Every structure is written in structure tokens, then in C-alpha cells.
Amino acid sequence: MSKNQNKTGVYSFFNCIEKNFDKAARFISIEKGLLEQIKACNAVYRMHFPVKIGKEIKVIEAYRVQHSHHKLPCKGGIRYSIKVNQDEVMTLAALMTYKCAIVDVPFGGAKGGIKVDPQTISAENIEKITRRYTSELIKKNFIGPGIDVPAPDYGSGEREMSWIFDTFLSLRSGDVDALACVTGKPVSQGGVRGRKEATGLGVFYGIRELCHVKEDMSSVGLDVGLVGKKIIIQGLGNVGYHAATFFHEAGAIIIALAEREGAIYNEKGLNVSQVFLHLKNTGSILNFSDAKNIENTEKALELECDILIPAALENVIHKNNASRIKAKIVGEAANGPITPEADEILEKKGVIIVPDIYLNAGGVTVSYFEWLKNLSHVRYGRMEKKFSENMNAELLQVIETVCKKRISTEEKKIILRGAREIDLVRSGLEDTMINGFHKIRDIKKSSKIENMRTAAFVLAINKIIDSYEKLGIFP
Structure with missing residues (x-):
């Protein structure tokens, strides 16, 4: 039994994080005691x-x-x-x-x-x-x-x-x-619009950005883009539901959805909103029309697909089922859904794992926006919305005059609309997830790190070290 496992043989969640931290620490030149300080819980x-x-x-x-x-x-x-x-x-x-x-x-x-x-x-x-x-x-x-x-x-x-x-x-x-x-x-x-779907939308933005990188897609034999990608999502709670909805709207095919009681499968794709309505009406996703029931929810994770999104529980991919995972990309929408042993098995198979410490950070990002809104005592969009609409109206008038063509009423509504709070929140989240992805990828390439998880930990640790140094805590 590994030292990271408890008496029942199940991995300690905290020790899993420590193990990933220690992997990343090998790429960082700093005194061991200072790394121990970063790793430890303060209170x-x-x-x-x-x-x-x-x-x-x-x-x-x-x-x-x-x-x-x-x-x-x-x-x-x-x-x-x-x-x-x-x-x-x-x-x-x-x-x-x-x-x-x-x-x-x-x-x-x-x-x-x-x-x-x-x-x-x-x-x-x-x-x-x-x-x-x-x-x-x-x-x-x-x-x-x-x-x-x-x-x-x-x-x-x-x-x-x-x-x-x-x-x-x-x-x-x-x-x-x-x-x-x-x-x-x-x-x-004092809440902020867009908070409910923030984590699921962040998962969508992160995976979408990965799918736009030709080099990464070529490494797993996939075409660039989300359209037509076959996706399995485990967990239809707040995160899984919103992630599934955004993937579906972007042209991906949700072929399976899994919950505790079982899973449903349709190779041609599932309509996420209809499945969610069925879940609300019956209390279960099972017996959804035009879908096949899978009694063992864990078996759904092993189906042929391009992208697997575990969005519910930790340790759902482990040493006993990792070798049977057929997905080319696994996006960790949940916290800790892959055990360290499974991590190694998937890595050897060439699977791209987008780690939880990056992928499900959408929630805390939008929470940050809410915190800033509360401290500023001003709703996002209140000060600039009307100004933007007036500027857009003037620009539109110039375009119509120069082109000598009238723009339809419906088109005008789209062009003239100023940014609402939810528009600004989603824009900030999208920018955050895109920047985070490329920072991780840059460290992965520059430090010759084999996987995104270790690169993400290196990025995080370096930023924390930088903060401590600015505080004058580290020599």
C-alpha cells in the first residue's frame, strides 16, 4: 500500500495534492523549507x-x-x-x-x-x-x-x-x-450576474482553447475545434449541466451523461436541456427517450469519445479503470477526479489531462468579480453602458451615410446594445481562462514538463513564491 493511501487502500485527498506539489517542486530552484511553507495549511x-x-x-x-x-x-x-x-x-x-x-x-x-x-x-x-x-x-x-x-x-x-x-x-x-x-x-x-454558470462556462472556455491548438490536437489525432467532438460528461449538477449546455451550443456532440443512478447514451447526441427537464420531472436521467440506459455509471466513462469531463466526484478514475478510458482528452471539471496512479496510466497512453486547479477556476474568478463589485459599490456596466450605446449609434449613423444603405432594425439592436453586467463578467472570465491556459502551456514547453498538471502546479508555486518575496517573507 502506498504511503499516500489510508488503511482502506483509498487515496488521501490531501496527500494526492501533496504528491502533485512534490512533482512540480522538482522544477523549482528554491530552498526546501520554503516549499514546505507553501504546501502547509496556515490555519x-x-x-x-x-x-x-x-x-x-x-x-x-x-x-x-x-x-x-x-x-x-x-x-x-x-x-x-x-x-x-x-x-x-x-x-x-x-x-x-x-x-x-x-x-x-x-x-x-x-x-x-x-x-x-x-x-x-x-x-x-x-x-x-x-x-x-x-x-x-x-x-x-x-x-x-x-x-x-x-x-x-x-x-x-x-x-x-x-x-x-x-x-x-x-x-x-x-x-x-x-x-x-x-x-x-x-x-x-449584491451578487453578480453569471455566477451560477461560471464554473461550467470556465470548463468550456478551457477545453475550447485547448481544441484550438493544432499541435495539441495533432498529438491525440483530433481535428482543431469543438464542432463534432464527441463528449461524455459525468455529473449533471450545476457544473456539469452548464458545461454540457455550452459544449452543445458550440456544436459538440454530447453522447453520454452519467449520474449516480446510472448513465444514458446516444451516439448521435443528447439534447442537454431536454435531459435536464426529464431529470427534474422524474428525479433521474434514466429512461430518457432516444437514449440507451447504462446501469453502471462507471462504465459510461469507458465509452469511445474524444473528450471526457468528470464533473462530480473525486477519484472516479483510478488504477482499476484508467487503462479502459478511451477518451483522448480528460477535463477535470470536478476536484480530484483522477487518482495519482490513474494519472500515470493515462499519461503513458498519451491522454491530455486538463487539471482541476486550472479548469474549474471559473467559479472563484467570477466570485472575485462579485467581491470587487461589492467593494466598489457600483454595478458592472452602470457607468459605461449608455455611453457605449451612444457611441455605437453615432458610428452606425456614419456607416449608413457612407455606405448609403439602411441597416435593419434587428441588426441595429445587436450593434447598438451596450455591455450588460453578464457580458462583462463572461468577457472577463473568457480572457482569464484563455490567459491561464497559455501560461500553463508556455511553462510546459519551456521547462520540458510532460503534462499540464505539473506545469499548472509550477505556475502556481512560482506565483506564490513571487508574492512572498514581495512581502519580504522569503530571503
Whole structure:
């Protein structure tokens, strides 16, 4: 059994990240002790607090981990799951540090977790737990616009973030920047448009950029572009659904979708919106018309395809099934979906793996935009939208005069429209994902690194080192 595995033989999530970090460290010339500082979690806050649920008092176990203080505030979501444990939260916090560094978001990594099953607890009791958790964070100074900014994660969403903001404001009344204490809020409470689909859209932008690189596509025997690419997506939650939708709209063919209860397959392609409607109506993706059921969801990952997107759970590709993966590209939309052993098997097969620490950074990127919006107290587009529309109208008038041709009303609407908040958010996300991809690729080529994951870690570590040096912490 590997030293990175626990007694049951399952890989420790945190040790997987450490192993990838150590691979990257071989390409960096810096004292070992300083690398150990970057790798270590700065602060782990484990708490137990009582909450009255029904007629009983339940003791809730919860965590907040701040992995790195090289930049402040720290940033990371809060996971609501009965499977929450310290190892998982530490790992997710570490991933956040590296994600933020790669996409040039000025945060240190953090993560939270509350050990509850939100599916079996009423909304009223979830609210009690959330508010008490927030008050515990405030007591220890583990939350604040310039300290630590939570966000949604598995099992949480806008509703919980709204409760966190309200609790923070009630205990920190008068804080003019209180809105920035948490992101992922409803738009009516300072949230930003485009946040819900941000991670899935970031996955789309990252894979699309890879597919535009002729050299990389030639290495796996594929044509340039997304049109006609056969894609399998595992997980139809928020990330998987939006990624699937954007790929479908771009002309890719979604041949299979997999969920816990099984998978559905159609070689000619699935209509994602219709599958999602079927899921809402029946509670399952199975028995969708014009699709074949696959009882074992793991078998769907082994089907012939061009691109495989694991978008749900960690460790779904492991040493026992990696050799049967037929995809030429694997995009890690989920955190840690490939074990280290599987990583090596896929790499030997020549599969391009687009790593999670880059590919699913769309969420934190748009969270950064929301944080900036809250601190500036101005909605994106408010100041320049009308100016842009007026300038476009003048330009259009000149074009019609010179060309002596009238432009149709419908065409005018498209040309005259100024940038809305969602347009600016998506534009910023697209630019971020494109730049991040090429920075990773440049390091991969210049340092002669064999895979994108190691190159991404090298990029992240170098940026963190640079931050520490500017702070004067490293000699």
C-alpha cells in the first residue's frame, strides 16, 4: 500500500495534492523549507457547536481552513455534506490557493465544511446551522471582506450565502463593505450576474482553447475545434449541466451523461436541456427517450469519445479503470477526479489531462468579480453602458451615410446594445481562462514538463513564491 493511501487502500485527498506539489517542486530552484511553507495549511479551525433541531440538541461538526496567507483575503466555498472531514477541507483549501494563483485572482486559498446532510434537514434547521456557523467564524475572526470570504460549494447556494451575509451584518453593523464578506449571493443582495454558470462556462472556455491548438490536437489525432467532438460528461449538477449546455451550443456532440443512478447514451447526441427537464420531472436521467440506459455509471466513462469531463466526484478514475478510458482528452471539471496512479496510466497512453486547479477556476474568478463589485459599490456596466450605446449609434449613423444603405432594425439592436453586467463578467472570465491556459502551456514547453498538471502546479508555486518575496517573507 502506498504511503499516500489510508488503511482502506483509498487515496488521501490531501496527500494526492501533496504528491502533485512534490512533482512540480522538482522544477523549482528554491530552498526546501520554503516549499514546505507553501504546501502547509496556515490555519485549521475545527469547531463543534450545539443547535436545537426539533426537540433535540444536536452537536454540529464544522471546519474552516485557511491554506495560505500569501494574499488576503482567503477565499473558498463552504461544503454541506455528511462526508465532510478535515482532510477533505484541507485539500480543497490547498486547491483554492493554487487555482487563485493560476488565474491571477489575488486571494489565498480557504475552504469550509459543515458535516450535515442538507437533503434530510429542513430549511429552517439549515438556516439555524448556517447562522451559528457564521457566528463561530466571526468570533475567531475567520470571516470578513479583507480576511476570509466564503462562497457556495457542494450542498450550498445563494440561500445559504444570503444567511451568512445577514448574520455577518447583524454582528458587524455599520461595516460599509459588509456585502463583500461572502460571494455567491443573490443578485438582489449584491451578487453578480453569471455566477451560477461560471464554473461550467470556465470548463468550456478551457477545453475550447485547448481544441484550438493544432499541435495539441495533432498529438491525440483530433481535428482543431469543438464542432463534432464527441463528449461524455459525468455529473449533471450545476457544473456539469452548464458545461454540457455550452459544449452543445458550440456544436459538440454530447453522447453520454452519467449520474449516480446510472448513465444514458446516444451516439448521435443528447439534447442537454431536454435531459435536464426529464431529470427534474422524474428525479433521474434514466429512461430518457432516444437514449440507451447504462446501469453502471462507471462504465459510461469507458465509452469511445474524444473528450471526457468528470464533473462530480473525486477519484472516479483510478488504477482499476484508467487503462479502459478511451477518451483522448480528460477535463477535470470536478476536484480530484483522477487518482495519482490513474494519472500515470493515462499519461503513458498519451491522454491530455486538463487539471482541476486550472479548469474549474471559473467559479472563484467570477466570485472575485462579485467581491470587487461589492467593494466598489457600483454595478458592472452602470457607468459605461449608455455611453457605449451612444457611441455605437453615432458610428452606425456614419456607416449608413457612407455606405448609403439602411441597416435593419434587428441588426441595429445587436450593434447598438451596450455591455450588460453578464457580458462583462463572461468577457472577463473568457480572457482569464484563455490567459491561464497559455501560461500553463508556455511553462510546459519551456521547462520540458510532460503534462499540464505539473506545469499548472509550477505556475502556481512560482506565483506564490513571487508574492512572498514581495512581502519580504522569503530571503
